[in-house]
Amino acid sequence: MTTNIDIFDTLQDRLISNEFEHGAKLRAEVLRSEFRCSASTVREVLFRLSTFGLVDFQEQRGFRVPQRSPEKLIELTHLRVLLECEGTVLSIRQGGVAWESRLAAAHHKLSHIEKRIHASNDPSDLISIWFSAEKEFHQTLISACESETLKQTHNRIYAQFRQQLMKADRKFNFISENIRHHADILDATLAADEALTRKRIHDHLARHLTGKTLEA
Structure with a gap:
């Protein structure tokens, strides 16, 4: 049933x-x-x-179904940057070794999938598992922040953000950049460098702050 x-x-x-x-x-x-x-x-x-x-x-x-909107994408991107920066910094302070291990594992899975996409001429069969792995990595970043409100809000914003972009993202024109960005975020986070972590997260999402990625 x-x-x-x-x-x-x-x-x-x-x-x-x-x-x-x-x-x-x-x-x-x-x-x-x-x-x-x-x-x-x-x-x-x-x-x-x-x-x-x-x-x-x-x-x-x-x-x-909501229409695609550059203005909405820009707003959602700003919110993602704010929530992920704050949530990740709190996780750095409170997460400990267990959280670091989960984050490293989530990145390993995501990196493996993104490298397969980069090497593939037709990555269409990898779209769903990439989406799942990318979501897992970004949610793990904030998972130790100890704020259920922040995590629930991020979950809703992330879903709307991804809905706006999934049609454009199917082309995976960004995949080389993503591989580097996700590795940079992981390195800054595990080094407990809060300022650099904020910068890496912002840099990762900055291409969406013009709304032009919907044109891809």
Whole structure:
């Protein structure tokens, strides 16, 4: 039996990975057939997704996938920089060896996948595992900050950020830069250099602060 949690998780992944076109209408009647549940259950899940910013809702118009927007991407990028810098610095101060080990392991996985993408002529089959590994690395950076509010807020901002970019990111034009940036972030973090860590995180995300990466 498909539960509300299953439907939420499935739709969230599909919305972030751009399985639905930006601006597309999300029809409860269609989705209920797919998930074999009631239309009211689908609407409940879509309302919840709208609180995460992954679905737009308007009276009389229903639910739609948010449009891509340079202005929104710039705003989300600023928020990611703020949250990841603060969360990572707090993790450096409070995380200890256990957190450092988790971070190194998350980076090892991400680096391996990104190097495979870099060497591939057609990395389309690596998109989903790259997304998962990239998310894991950035969430591990802030995981020891001891602020559930910061982590929950970052999770929502990250999801909206990735939803804006996944269509452009499928080309992986940035992968060489990403490999270097993620390694630089790891090195600065493990060295407990707070100022350098903030700079590395900012440098990693700076290309999105113009909004032009949506044009890729």
